[in-house]
Amino acid sequence: MKLTFRIEYRTAWGEELGVILDGNNSEPIILRTPNGEHWEGEAEMPDLPACVPVSYRYGVYRDGQCIRRESGTMAHLFCPGKKKNCHYILNDFWKDLPAESYLYSSAFSGDYQSEAAIKVTASADGSITFRALCPCLHHKRQVLAISGDCPALGNWDIQKTVLMEEIQPNEWTITLNVSTLEFPLSYKFVACNADSKQVEEWENHDNRMLNNPELKKGEIYLTPETEVHFTSSARKVAGTAIPVFSLRSEKSFGVGDFGDLKKLIDWAAKTHQQAVQILPINDTTITHTWMDSYPYNSISIYAFHPMYIDLNQLGKMKDKEALAVFEARRQELNALPQIDYEAVNNAKRSYLKVMFQQTGRKVLASAEFKKFFEENEHWLLPYAAFSYLRDLYGTPDFSQWPEHTEYKAEEIAALCAPDSSCYEEIAFYYYTQYHLHIQLLDAGNYAREKGIEIVPMLNTPGHMHAVLAAMSKLGISGNLQVSDKPGCLNLSNTEAVAFTKALVEKYVDYFARQGCKFFNFAMDEYSSFDTSFFTYANYLIAYANTNRITPRVFNDALSHGITNNGFIEGTQVCCWDSIQNTGSYSVINTSHDFYYVSTNENWNLYSEGYTFVGEYAEATWIEHAKKFDNNVFLYKKVSSKINPVGSMFCIWCNTPGKNNETEIAQQIRMILRVIGARMQNKNDYSASDVLVEGGFKADGTINVPTNTTTVGNGNGNATTAENDTVRVTGPNLAALTAPEHTGEIAGIKAVEGRIMAYDVTPSTPDNNKYTGEAEVRIKIPAEWDSSKVNAFIVGNDSTVNDITGKTEDGWYVFTAPHFSVMGIYEKAATTEVGRTIEIVAGQTGVITVPGDVTNNVGEIKDGTVATKEKVEKVQQPDEKINYSATASASLGEYTENRYTYSASNLIDGDESTYYWSNSNEGQKIGEYAQVDLGAAIPFDAVRIIPTNHNDAKCTAYVKVSADGSNWTTIGSYDGTETTVLSNTAGNVRYIRVEITAYKQTWWQLAEIQWGSYANGKFTRMAASGSVTTEGKTETQVTIKGIAGGETTIKIDGKTYTIKVVDATLAEQVLPINLWITNTGVVPDGWGTSYGNVTREGFTYGLDTEHTNNGWETFRAIYELKATEGSIHSEQGVKLSELIPNKGKAYGYRGSNTPEEYNVDIWKCSYNASAERQSTDGWTNSSNKGTEFEYIRYWDNKWEYCSAKTGEWTEVGEVGAGKDDSGKDNSGKDNSGKDDSDKGNQNSSMKKAKTLTVKGSATRATLKKLVSKKKYYVRIRTYKVVSGKKYYSKWSSKKSVKIR
Secondary structure: OOEEEEEEEOOOOOOOEEEEEEOOOOOOOEEEEOOOEEEEEEEEEOOOOOOOOOOEEEEEOOOEEEEOOOOOOOEEEEEEOOOOOOOOEEEEEEOOOOOOHHHOHHHHHHOOOOOOOOOOOOOOOOOOHHHHHHHHHHOHHHHHHEEEEHHHHHHHHOOEEEEEEEEEEEEEEEEHHHHOOOOOOEEEEEEEEEOOOOOOEEEEOOOOEEOOOOOOOOOOOOOOEEEOOOOOOOOOOOEEEEEEEHHOOOOOOOOOOOOHHHHHHHHHHHHHOOEEEEEOOOOOOOOOOHHHHHOOOOOOOOOOOOHOOOOOOOOOOOHHHHHHHHHHHHHHOOOOOOHHHHHHHHHHHHHHHHHHHHHHHHHHHOOOHHHHHHHHHHHHHHHHHHHHHHHHHHOOHHHHOOOOOOOHHHHHHHHHHOOOOHHHHHHHHHHHHHHHHHHHHHHHHHHOOHHHHOEOOOOOOOOOHHHHHHHHHHHOOOOEEOOOOOOOEOOOOHHHHHHHHHHHHHHHHHHHHHOOOEEEEEEEOOOOOOOOHHHHHHHHHHHHHOOOEEEEEOOOHHOOOOOOOOOOOEEEEEEOOOOOOOOEEEEOOHHEEEEEEEEEOOOOOOOOOOOOOOOOHHHHHHHOOOOOOOOEOOEEEEEOOOOOEEEEEEEEEEEOOOOHHHHHHHHHHHHHHHHHHHHHHOOOOOOOOOOOOOOEOOOOOOOOOOOEOOOOOOOOOOOEEEEOOEEEEEEEEEEEOOOOOOOOOOOOOOOEEEEEEEEOEEOOOOOOOOOEEEEEEOOOOOOOOOOHEEEEEEEEOOOOEEEEEEEEEOEEEEEEEEOEEEEEEEEOOOEEEEEEEEEEEOOEEEHHHOOOOOOHHHOOOOOOOOEEEEEEEEOOOOOOEEOOOOEEEHHHHHHHOOEEEHHHHHHHOOOOOOOOOOOOEEEEOEEEEEEEEEEEOOEEEEEOOOOOOOOOOOEEEEEEEOOOOOOOEEEEOOOOOOOOEOOOOOEEEEEEEEEOEEOOOOOOOOOOEEEEEOOOEEOOOOEEEEEEEEEOEEEEEEEOOOOOOEEEEEEEOOOEEEEEEOOOOOOEEEOOOOOOOOOOOOOOOOOOOOOOOOOOOOEEOOOOOOOOOOOEEEEEEEEEEEEOOOOOOOOOHHHHHHHOOHHHHHHOOOOOOOOOEEEEOOOEEEOOOOOOOOOOOHHOOOOOOOOOOOOEOOOEEEEEEEOOOOEEEEOEEEEOOOOOOOOOOOOOOOOOOOOOOOOOOOOOOOOOOOOOOOOOOOOOOOOOOOOEEEEOOOOOOOOOOOEEEEOOOOOOOEEEEEO
């Protein structure tokens, strides 16, 4: 496509005009001119996407540098059509601030949401695109249209107007075929009803004229973007002016912060306000004392005060002890009636330093921070350096510093460089300012989403005490302030005025970049409002205009008489004590007839019009507030021509100690309600005591919106109780409380700071707690990755269980099995771990993964340990899986009249038979009934059927597993009705119903079934049978072991561990003999009979040789492999980690009823002389034998370690049923004996001392050796892999005799 730009703009000698397309500042399109006034230029470029607005700005260039450009947030726009290779001729005016620019803010125009796709067409004969700027149509339910004197424009017929499209907020366009128009063309813009499309208003402008542009084929002529105005009044808005520090909330750290600002925005939105104005928020830290609290005494025009950072947004502090200390301090500071400035700042600074150590490196390395740093480096470096040096030398007076008494950019750059010794201390300030920046930016964006405007205020040229004090310290000389008016800038001091202008300009620049549409310069109570005052004031107002920010001032200068032409047109005037001389200015009613002032000062406030001062009865205030009128100032109704654009309710805390925040809120509560209604010209100004969401309660505290909202009819239909972030839908549900849960949620692996927990309690119309499951929706924060969100719920036993749901329109939706603490989190990125494959050196092993991933198999990390031999795709045939289900229960089975209510009843398909627990301890959390299908098979759903005995029901999770170790919760069961749950876990072998709440009674359950579920019908599968699964594609990776060690390979995104063991090591096996006396049944979980061996690695059965007075003895042999676990390591492995340390057994002590008891199985010995090994609690169990706890294969021998001695002892040669370890040829037991002379070092190296050399050292010194003794020394090397040490073989021994 071809673009031609045309604009009239008068430049100075040496200047040229350029076009910045889509923000590409580095490559402007330079225009040409014949006379320095008419500019034109072309650009060829590829066709841009159709119907997507393209933005551009004009700039003035000198010597290749842009010295001036169109500012503000509204760039020029045009939309390319679908036709390719068109020529767009763009005619423009220089675009600075529109007249009445405040009308373009979201407070007046609302949020723009296009209801249809943009349709822009270009005819073959040429087209004309009409462009217009017109705000404030949405709140009147209007759209812009065009009418003219030709058939294509309706011939002025109001029934045939042509509707325009809004391609960006307040920017309208329509493209017409030039052949349908008649020239010269006369036309006007009209406002039509958005629904009926009928004309409601004609623009307040003469007929517009357009001559024939004489277009060629494929050319599109775009008219300049013209402003359109209508005579109907603009929207009136109300707002609140307040300092951020006063916004303290329950989660604050003793002071209001940027997080609390969002709560104020919520309140403003709920009370239908459209603006929030805040006092200066810049860093004023000079002495770290209360004297720094004056908000106008800033040390930087850019940096924000760290006091305003919301610590809750920094993420979770990992140091739990430190977090507990900070939390206690937070509660203490937040409970104070007034803000303790020093204590708050000291505590928040300490908290920030802890978080900087925890997350600083990650934040500073992020792309977001680097972008922030690049854009703000010009002020961030000197600010951070000054802050560091101020604290280092204990004074802000740089003239007293031993170095850097003069600012030199190159020295500061070196001081702040990453290789500087003080970089970490300086980077702390980067970290803090970055978080402040994104938090305020977030609050601003949040406000605009809510239709609220943040209005910054900086008072000048009066009330400048702190700035003037700073000037003197900066060396600005002369009389800085007016002699008889402290705090007023001396406008005849050119240096002081230049400094102040630069200061204010920086503020305006910053807030313009944040999207702010207003800036309040105040300009009140100055010494004299003469020509010099208005010259100064209008300079700043004009500067605001060039940044597309609407300026605001108070009316003092106008009410005291005008000595020149007054303020520039377009300035908003906040009239507080007079309405005279406002002329054509936009007026905001700020009448002090309705101020609230908190003060101890001795002045007659009431006689001066300051009505609400705390000394009058609330009833008097309410009656007075009812008199508020937008058009009444000082009890005098003004002309309708004034037509204020809005009103302001002011709260002045002249004496901060007079009232605290809650007391002020309590006092203004009713009058605020009344005045808020009157600001909107409503007469329904109720002064009732009814609570309003976000409003003040009678005690002055805030009625937090997230506490309780009552909805629904409670008639049994599905209704929804909801708040800002949590919604619950269920039958007969009427109300919901869902405060945020501030305690720690253990076991959740979330992205840092991205976990939201709520204590969710729905209730029924009779105010009883809602029970049963229900659908829950939790709002997902916009900055989260919704694809990684999951839900969780905390059980009654404090365990945390994941719940899988789905994402819908920014909400996470899931089914909650019960109600307690629950929430959502963004899952932390983890490296998926595959299984571990063990290979003997010289042999091969195969890793099999599902699907064809042959192109996604990585290389082996350490090729000296193993090599990748082959990768191939394998098509497996259809598989027939046979299964046979058995059922068991952890609470035992009840027997009555010789009938046992067995767990097997759970799978017999008969709902009249059931399982009945045999526990005197009631239903315990974690106990379960379980089905083992014998093989993992596919099925769609699980059905749980209760009995009809209400006192024997339970609440439980329903879990499934393929291997008995890794469980997935698929839902919950409340015991009241048959429950069908979808199986989302794939092939399943085990189904478990696990109790989630204690109940002091037995437990009954009729059926656990599995099968298919479709069209509301469940079909049960038989307890045994077969399932044929479709053949699947797999990838097989063949690995060959090279040498002992450990390495990894990545396959399809998962990391698999390859463990290679030496052939000799793989052959080392040690049988461990275990005995349990007094039992006729094997331990629970090992099998159901002697012949049913289910635990891998065991052989066991009755031991008829070793009996105990006729009692049967159970004997097992477990074969320990040297390659198992950490057996082949210096530290060895605890035997209980390899063999289950607990089990249940049953003995018959002279009766027909077996008695249950626990056994400590691992307290056994390899020594055959101790036959009866158990601690069954009976008197005949005293003979426990030799106990040991640790085992290892090390130094080419088996050794065990007793907990009593802590020393390793060699086992010796072991037989597979008989253990002769520790015996020599004489039959005597010499295990652990040292046959060397005492005092001499042992050549066998038994009990040798070990010295570990760390790092890269290759030598070591042995000290404190005994003279005339002979020592033996040997060495080996080691390598640490994945936290484990792997050793080479020992070298041969060397001997040395000490002289």
